Amino acid sequence: MTLSVVNKQENNPDVLHNILIPFQKQISELEGTLLSLLDSEVPFVRSVAEYILKNGGKRLRPVLTVISAKMSGFSGIQAYKMGGCIEFIHTASLLHDDVVDNAKIRRGQTSVNAKWGNHVSVLVGDFFYSRASQLLTEQANLKILKVVTDCITALTEGEVLEIVTNSNHKTTREEYLTIIKNKTALLFSAACEVGGLLGGVSNNFQEALKEYGYHLGMAFQLADDVLDYTSSEEVFGKAMGVDLQEGKLTLPLITALGFASEAEALVIKNALLGKRLEHELFLEVKNIIKKYNGFELTFELARDHINKAKQSLTPFRDSIEKDILLTIADYVVTRNF
């Protein structure tokens, strides 16, 4: 599959929705549970929390928890709550990320920090983290607790590693892979593993879900990092070229830097270091990446991970749930948003 295939694929942003039709009832229950978990003694907290939560988001992570749990023989409110816990951690990290990146837009809408200031973004992010901890405490499953808290620490460390390597054109492929593992893949992995733990499955099934989530998360982020350069703003929900503008080195760029001439490397360095990224400079960098197949090679790695993700599910017998997890895997590398 080449990049062009990616962009010609299903353009409907509701593609995930369609995949999940068999789970529509559960997903609307999940949505209701998420909102019900936002109650706070401080009304303003609830308002901001609702604003960010209702502002879309694909709910991919909590859906993974609910489906993994179902495939592991568990359904019910606790699956929604643990899915909520995972979604809250994701939301908290977005809120803090927006402060770090000084982002103006999140999920196609004005970001919380742009609307109410950095301090609100920090504190409501903290609220989401603490609510996630409360949900874990209520669940009182020590294995789940360990998986999720280790994941939060890794997430934070990944974000710090990202700012430490910011704008450094010498960032290696290995550093980049560590960052996306910590920032994205481990939370996907935890989302799925928690589903298995709710079902009380034996080790090999638990491991299978953990692996599936990990590879899915890696592929998700790799695809995201390509889409940041190639997708349009309307479809992707955020401006194109944000990573480059923020000085973030992602694999398409790191790949190109490995082959680039001295003159081309200088163009990239300038784009990384400059305060403002002019559209022409962005296109120039994009062309250098294209020249050295930076997008294709990144997508190739994403597809490798997707194959491994699907492979991981081998121990499970066929079921609607397994089918959906396999379809989600394909979706992650074919979506264009």
Add this chain to the structure above:
Amino acid sequence: MTLSVVNKQENNPDVLHNILIPFQKQISELEGTLLSLLDSEVPFVRSVAEYILKNGGKRLRPVLTVISAKMSGFSGIQAYKMGGCIEFIHTASLLHDDVVDNAKIRRGQTSVNAKWGNHVSVLVGDFFYSRASQLLTEQANLKILKVVTDCITALTEGEVLEIVTNSNHKTTREEYLTIIKNKTALLFSAACEVGGLLGGVSNNFQEALKEYGYHLGMAFQLADDVLDYTSSEEVFGKAMGVDLQEGKLTLPLITALGFASEAEALVIKNALLGKRLEHELFLEVKNIIKKYNGFELTFELARDHINKAKQSLTPFRDSIEKDILLTIADYVVTRNF
């Protein structure tokens, strides 16, 4: 006791150190444990975490955990680790607070956000929170887990409530008391209760420690809010008048506003709303507070809480530990830093 007594009391900042002499060995072990818990896969995280942790701080909260545990028949590394958990939560909240307040100084040194930027303060704060969660997970005591996670949620809600009421001269005494309960007293309370839970004491002792910590924390914050107006920068470790400058309404000011003439209320409003607080205006506000006994009345409430704190310990028989907790209670309202 009048305010003048407060300022004439023991000027030595080592007064807490002296109180704790019988526990010197444990305190140095606690310090070692705190530092050993900062290990991170990302060296920069450890450096920043060490910077903020080594930058002083009285370690009052973890000391309360260690002493409460000892009084409840428990000693050993787990008490240091749970003390560390409490201190990390406190540190995380300071780091995020500094972003919220745009603070330049913390514990008498350049704040993390002023030194490395808001993003580092946010992320290293997250690291401290997540490390605290890991410690709780490792401890695997569901009662402790509940006490501490509820406390983190309250802490966050308290901080949001504080920014919601910021600069609003109509902030009530009740709103203020809710804020300091959530922001300060509940963490003191958790610090002590966790000590009891480690010792596996029965309900009445657990409740006693919880109450002691709560009243101690209330008194601590009330005293802090007086000292913000009355103590000198060198001794207090932060600039005088910070609360007023940040538009924070604390009890001395709220008390004065209850009695102030229209003209005086206008002076206070101007001070709260202005971008910069001139020293003369600060002194004018301070004089209005003095005129209506705002400092004395606040201290009176602090002393009430201290009496209740000491009263709470009645169920425990006499011991070195109980003696120290009683002395710490007095220290909280007589310290001048």
